[in-house]
Amino acid sequence: MLMKSLFRTLIVSIIFSYTLTGQIEFSEEANLLGCGGSTYGLGLLGGGISFFDFDRDGWDDITISSEDGDPVRFFKNNTGTYTEVFFNFEDPFFETKTVQWVDFDNDSDFDLFVTSNTDSNRLYQNIGSMTFDDITVSSGLNVLDNETYGGSWGDYNNDGWLDLYICSRSATSGVGSNFLFKNNQNSTFTDVNDIAGLTTENNLSFCAVFFDYNKDGWQDIYIACDYEEPDLLYQNNGNGTFSNIANTALRHMSNFSMGSDVADFNNDGYLDIVTVDMVSEDHFRNKVNMGGMNPEKFWKLANAGYHYQYMFNMLQINNGNGTFSDVAQMAGVSKTDWSWACLFADFDLDGHKDLHITNGLKRDMRNNDYLLKRQAFIDQRLAEAKAQGNMNYTFDPIELINLAPSHKLQNYMYQNTGQLKFKKAQKKGVIKR
DSSP, rough: OOOOOEEEOOOOOEOOOSSTEEEEEEEHHHHHHHOOOOOOOTOOOOEEEEETTTTTSOEEEEEEEOOOTOOOOEEEEEEEEEEOOOSOOOOOOOOOOEEEEOTTTSSSSSSEEEEOOSSSEEEEEEEEEEEEEOOOHHHOOHHHHHHHHEEEEEOOOOSSEEEEEEEEEOOSOOOOOOEEEEOOSSSEEEEEEHTTOOOOOOOOEEEEEETTTTTTSEEEEEEEEETTTTOOEEOSSSSSSSEEEEHBBSOOEESSSSSEEEOOOOOOOEEEEEEEEOOOHHHHHHHHHHHOOHHHHHOOOOOOOOOOOOOEEEEEEEEEEEEEEEEEHHTTTTTOOSSEEEEEOOOSSSOEEEEEEEEOOSSSOOOOOHHHHHHHHHHHHHHHHHTTTTTTOHHHHHHHHHHHHHHOOOEEEEEEEEEOEEEEOSTEEEEOO
């Protein structure tokens, strides 16, 4: 994909209002709190951010991923305001995607794991007092040319040590693979894909999550996959192996799964799944940009074992019997435009998990009018070049991208009503209590 998205990091604060309106509001206060001016520049498809108390002082700090040429940035929380801090490790200044703090070596302090879609991932071991060693190579996590986006940590073999699953969305080289790395309990990891029975194909995966969907005491893995690649639901067999049960546990799934999360949103004791896709709730945008699905292609994929994939968000409610039922349309959360990430959290503290979904693209690259305009532009430039005797004319990708329209979209905030329904916030950043 040629399009490179631009995003500005927004740090929000929660303002609890006990007025007659009973609203909880979010306002953008990055500059006021000391962590403004953070951008991802020309980073491809955006990057991640973490709110995590990396120095264990009881206040959540901020870590921000980087575009190519910039460092990963760290902001320490000083009881409500932020100060940028710097650590001793050498930052290679390449594009990063996921920034995660994790105690992989069980020494009670937090280490840093960073994924990259342009270079190797990095594992920085905290050797004490926030001093770090880059142990990427010695740990066995030096995976090159893999276009890694997501990293997920979980104890799949119940040995008390966190293992790692990384996701590759290799849309350019086509050679990337997801990996499950077993923690050897000595600051090294071993690739156990083959032993565990996991696919080594290029699944175009953005992210994965460990969770025990069937409450058998073993962590399973859900993987969200883009384009025609079907999502994967790996059931942990309890013996070091997994079985993909997606086609039997899910009646259908998203087509372009971009982000996913799990939580017990209906409070029945079982973990449910949400995945986000790219359909707009606005009828005009829906028709102009990504109008409809191709029935012939749909059935070709389904008959080839790629399952029933629909271009909608999925809210998979756990039935408690090894199967899930999608209730996204009934719940009112099936269409949130070009979506990226989703997060379950009880924002209004009423005991029910609400849902936040981020979306948007700098330019509408799937706009049908733009595609016609772009082709006409290309034909015209080629004809002009040919008339001048230039048979090797090359196009500037940015010039072609700039022909596409641009529309600012609003992220979605849904309030969980507790009745298998979600209510969209009346205006940006507001949930009514």
